[in-house]
Amino acid sequence: xxxxxxxVDGLRVSFGARGNEREVVRNVDLRIERGEVVGxxxxxxxxxxxxxxxxxxxxPTGARASHGRILxxxxxxxxxxxxxxxxxxxxxxxxxxxxxxxxxxxxIPIGRQIYDCIRTHADLGHRPTLMRVEELxxxxxxxxxxxxxxxxxxxxSGGMRQRVMTALAIxxxxxxxxxxEPTTALDVxxxxxxxxxxxRIRNELGLAVLFISHNLDLVAEICDRTFVMYAGSVxxxxxxxxxxxxxxxxxxxxxLRCIPRLDWATGPMPTIPGLPPRFGELPPGCAFAPRCDAAxxxxxxxxxxxWREPGHMAVCWRAA
Amino acid sequence: MTRLVSxxxxxxxxxxxxxxxxxxxxxALLLVMALGAPLxxxxxxxxxxxxxxxxxxxxxxxxxxxxxxxxxxxxxxWGSRASLTVSALAVxxxxxxxxxxxxxxxxxxxxxxxxxxxxTLEAISAIPILIWAIALVGIVGVKDVQLGPLTITNETxxxxxxxxxxxxxxxxxxxxSALSESQANYxxxxxxxxxxxxxxxxxxxxxxxxxxxIVQATLLLAIGIxxxxxxxxxxxxxxxxxxxxxxxxxxxxxxxxxxxxxLSVFPGAAISITVIGFNLLGDGLRDRLxxxxxxxxxxx
Amino acid sequence: MIAAAPLYELRDIRKxxxxxxxxxxxxxxxxxxxAAVDGVSLAIPRGEIFGxxxxxxxxxxxxxxxxxxxxxxxxxxxxxxxxxxxxxxxxxxREFRHCVQMVFQDTNSSLNPRKRIRRVxxxxxxxxxxxxxxxASAMRVEMAGLMHQVGLDAVxxxxxxxxxSGGQRQRIGxxxxxxxxxxxxxxxxxxxxxxxxxxGQIVNLLQNLNRELGLTILLISHDLxxxxxxxxxxxxxxxxxxxxxxxxxRVLAAPSHPYTRTLLxxxxxxxxxxxxxxxxxxxxWDQSASRTLEPELKAGx
Numbered sequence: 001x002x003x004x005x006x007x008v009d010g011l012r013v014s015f016g017a018r019g020n021e022r023e024v025v026r027n028v029d030l031r032i033e034r035g036e037v038v039g040x041x042x043x044x045x046x047x048x049x050x051x052x053x054x055x056x057x058x059x060p061t062g063a064r065a066s067h068g069r070i071l072x073x074x075x076x077x078x079x080x081x082x083x084x085x086x087x088x089x090x091x092x093x094x095x096x097x098x099x100x101x102x103x104x105x106x107x108i109p110i111g112r113q114i115y116d117c118i119r120t121h122a123d124l125g126h127r128p129t130l131m132r133v134e135e136l137x138x139x140x141x142x143x144x145x146x147x148x149x150x151x152x153x154x155x156x157s158g159g160m161r162q163r164v165m166t167a168l169a170i171x172x173x174x175x176x177x178x179x180x181e182p183t184t185a186l187d188v189x190x191x192x193x194x195x196x197x198x199x200r201i202r203n204e205l206g207l208a209v210l211f212i213s214h215n216l217d218l219v220a221e222i223c224d225r226t227f228v229m230y231a232g233s234v235x236x237x238x239x240x241x242x243x244x245x246x247x248x249x250x251x252x253x254x255x256l257r258c259i260p261r262l263d264w265a266t267g268p269m270p271t272i273p274g275l276p277p278r279f280g281e282l283p284p285g286c287a288f289a290p291r292c293d294a295a296x297x298x299x300x301x302x303x304x305x306x307w308r309e310p311g312h313m314a315v316c317w318r319a320a
Numbered sequence: 321m322t323r324l325v326s327x328x329x330x331x332x333x334x335x336x337x338x339x340x341x342x343x344x345x346x347x348a349l350l351l352v353m354a355l356g357a358p359l360x361x362x363x364x365x366x367x368x369x370x371x372x373x374x375x376x377x378x379x380x381x382x383x384x385x386x387x388x389x390x391x392x393x394x395x396x397x398w399g400s401r402a403s404l405t406v407s408a409l410a411v412x413x414x415x416x417x418x419x420x421x422x423x424x425x426x427x428x429x430x431x432x433x434x435x436x437x438x439x440t441l442e443a444i445s446a447i448p449i450l451i452w453a454i455a456l457v458g459i460v461g462v463k464d465v466q467l468g469p470l471t472i473t474n475e476t477x478x479x480x481x482x483x484x485x486x487x488x489x490x491x492x493x494x495x496x497s498a499l500s501e502s503q504a505n506y507x508x509x510x511x512x513x514x515x516x517x518x519x520x521x522x523x524x525x526x527x528x529x530x531x532x533x534i535v536q537a538t539l540l541l542a543i544g545i546x547x548x549x550x551x552x553x554x555x556x557x558x559x560x561x562x563x564x565x566x567x568x569x570x571x572x573x574x575x576x577x578x579x580x581x582x583l584s585v586f587p588g589a590a591i592s593i594t595v596i597g598f599n600l601l602g603d604g605l606r607d608r609l610x611x612x613x614x615x616x617x618x619x620x
Numbered sequence: 621m622i623a624a625a626p627l628y629e630l631r632d633i634r635k636x637x638x639x640x641x642x643x644x645x646x647x648x649x650x651x652x653x654x655a656a657v658d659g660v661s662l663a664i665p666r667g668e669i670f671g672x673x674x675x676x677x678x679x680x681x682x683x684x685x686x687x688x689x690x691x692x693x694x695x696x697x698x699x700x701x702x703x704x705x706x707x708x709x710x711x712x713x714r715e716f717r718h719c720v721q722m723v724f725q726d727t728n729s730s731l732n733p734r735k736r737i738r739r740v741x742x743x744x745x746x747x748x749x750x751x752x753x754x755x756a757s758a759m760r761v762e763m764a765g766l767m768h769q770v771g772l773d774a775v776x777x778x779x780x781x782x783x784x785s786g787g788q789r790q791r792i793g794x795x796x797x798x799x800x801x802x803x804x805x806x807x808x809x810x811x812x813x814x815x816x817x818x819x820g821q822i823v824n825l826l827q828n829l830n831r832e833l834g835l836t837i838l839l840i841s842h843d844l845x846x847x848x849x850x851x852x853x854x855x856x857x858x859x860x861x862x863x864x865x866x867x868x869x870r871v872l873a874a875p876s877h878p879y880t881r882t883l884l885x886x887x888x889x890x891x892x893x894x895x896x897x898x899x900x901x902x903x904x905w906d907q908s909a910s911r912t913l914e915p916e917l918k919a920g921x
Contacts, residue, residue, distance in 0.1 A: 043815040044786075158676075187675035188842060192886040214816065217888035244891050258817045260845035262872060262887070268827070269849065271820030275785050505730040508690055509793075513747035513800060514717035527734045 111149025238312035340604015346597025407544030413483025418490030426498025658860030671851030
């Protein structure tokens with residue numbers, strides 16, 4: 001059994017000063033094999049973005065990874081000194097975000113940004129680097145790459161910016177690409193194009209992808225396996241087909257029901273009643289129990305056990 | 321007892337932390353000094369006494385006496401009045417003028433009015449306040465002016481001038497906030513209710529523009545103290561014998577090297593501590609007023 | 621069946637924005653105009669939920685703002701209840717304000733962060749009443765009624781917006797609009813900023829309001845599935861123009877316009893969509909150019 005590329009083991013992330021901490025990521029376990037596309041699904045407040053930021057060591061001020069290990073290629077990222085992290089970031093693990101405007105420098109042409117990125121991590125020489133820049137832009141599906149290298153970020157449409165950000169991310173050949181809600185801000189037609197692009201680069205470069213989204217349908221399209229997060233912890237994980245066809249955790253099941261579909265159904269749209277718990281105000285027992293349609297007395301009193309089958313797990317009393 | 325402790329904690333938190341709270345304490349002290357000067361001062365600040373000239377700090381004169389025998393402590397206490405009056409009233413004028421101007425420019429934006437206002441303000445603020453102050457004092461003169469029953473003292477001229485010079489900064493700050501708040505959906509919702517523009521501007525937009533303005537006002541209070549001291553130091557501000565920290569420093573100029581340290585150290589310390597106090601409070605308020613929303617949103 | 625007169629009719633509405641050029645370009649006199657809404661004619665029937673579908677840059681939000689008269693059109697006419705909206709007297713204009721209300725997409729900016737919910741609603745009620753003052757107790761009863769109507773506990777009246785969730789804020793936005801007792805509610809992307817598990821709460825609320833109050837609703841959205849579910853008629857917008865109208869059962873099942881077809885094809889299909897063909901990479905310069913104009917096409921001019 002080979003070692004996974006990424007193994008997040010018991011990760012906890014908390015906010016706030018000591019003594020007044022709120023845990024926003026609670027004991028999360030994640031595994032990504034080489035070349036695999038793994039989805040991380042959750043709604044607002046689930047902690048999925050913070051998990052990704054913890055992996056990249058890009059947690060915002062005030063947030064700390066207080067426990068656990070993040071093993072990338074066997075090395076614990078949480079224990080590395082800053083310089084070593086900077087080397088790995090960009091070269092081995094890269095990230096693309098929801099808003100490309102944040103990641104792209106508005107004052108430097110995009111071609112130059114990619115050029116600089118390549119030069120930082122590899123010494124190819126001037127001409128080869130330029131050619132690589134064009135290759136990358138073509139790989140992410142930008143027509144007329146040579147002309148586009150001179151463009152500035154704000155001159156490009158949202159979809160193109162997302163492609164440029166992806167080119168920047170894969171420029172140094174990372175082993176893992178983390179995509180945090182890459183299509184959420186895009187129109188649905190552009191979203192489809194970006195999803196195809198992600199699929200293509202994954203095939204051509206063989207890199208692993210951690211695809212974070214609140215959109216289960218998107219995750220089902222591109223991912224091999226998925227982790228579902230609620231209130232800071234993983235409630236279910238498994239292969240995408242199994243999760244969609246036969247979810248074991250009520251949250252996954254209820255969430256799937258809520259997705260609006262063009263199925264000509266009438267009557268009220270299904271929802272999950274109530275609100276997710278606030279950080280630091282978790283109910284006893286299962287965090288989802290107050291909103292769960294299958295909860296009983298046990299769920300509200302005791303922490304549910306982890307149910308496991310090969311490749312599939314759920315944290316629920318009812319999973320068996 | 322615990323109630324007092326929690327009240328105290330709340331007070332410290334409202335000032336944005338212990339630093340801000342110390343700033344607030346300094347200012348409270350200043351207010352007590354200024355308002356209570358008649359009661360607190362042990363001696364008449366104007367009373368000269370040839371016998372007591374240049375006495376070192378000690379019994380009877382805790383902070384010593386100056387070259388005409390006047391008690392330094394009493395002069396410091398009374399001098400705080402000049403500093404506070406000029407600085408506070410100048411800020412009031414600045415707010416009264418700057419905030420409405422910025423608000424109107426930001427809310428009724430578009431068109432020549434906004435451009436005219438903002439460009440004029442920018443032109444004025446291109447020159448540092450101190451230079452303006454000196455130039456204007458040069459024009460306006462140092463003597464007291466009689467306008468019918470009113471005597472316009474030099475102090476008054478100074479604070480009016482300063483207030484006018486604060487207007488561009490405060491207007492620009494309000495303008496920036498007003499510009500973005502005016503485009504918020506809650507303003508559109510009020511428009512849809514048929515509410516008049518002026519009403520929306522004052523009741524909805526204005527309260528949301530005040531945070532940075534309050535912070536800036538506190539910092540301008542500090543600047544006002546310095547400018548009053550500087551202007552009085554060069555003789556263009558509060559005229560002797562009325563005590564002001566600035567002119568006390570000016571008359572201490574001749575004694576800097578001759579050993580009568582108490583003449584310059586105490587007024588200088590008064591200025592420094594007050595300015596630091598205002599700055600600390602301003603910083604504390606800035607932290608308190610801005611990320612408050614962010615902090616409470618982090619819980620969702 | 622006699623076709624009832626539409627509640628709100630738009631005839632050939634256009635809204636143009638002039639691109640602000642730099643100083644030098646001003647002298648060359650080439651004024652570039654961009655049409656956010658480019659000749660839209662629409663008839664919104666009374667008592668129904670009408671859907672307006674489109675992506676960003678389609679002009680649907682601008683059209684919504686024109687409908688509620690936050691923005692004036694550059695040309696074209698609006699007829700509300702048969703009367704030309706531009707030719708209303710002052711009193712009639714005030715009445716118009718009561719009849720047509722809007723619910724916004726961004727719940728963060730749709731409520732004044734410094735006002736408690738109680739004040740938000742009481743101000744709305746007072747704006748409705750204008751001269752006639754209500755007693756405090758009558759006001760309280762009405763506010764409790766509004767909260768109940770949108771399914772919220774009256775205890776939330778004393779909270780500030782940042783203490784509520786996105787879904788709760790959106791309901792307050794609806795309550796505020798209802799306080800004016802409108803006939804037409806323009807809902808501009810009311811659920812786009814909400815979690816999927818909460819979207820149904822708002823959609824169901826809108827449907828109930830339509831059924832119980834006979835409230836006409838214009839639902840502006842990019843989400844075809846939601847629109848298909850509750851709208852009786854939809855219009856598809858692209859680049860400022862309406863490319864197709866009709867009942868969702870026809871438009872979405874058998875679209876006649878290629879753009880509608882593209883929209884439908886782009887919806888993620890979950891497991892069924894796992895094998896995808898190569899995309900058309902058609903992002904041309906023109907599309908890029910239109911993107912830089914987006915900030916100028918946003919709310920409030």
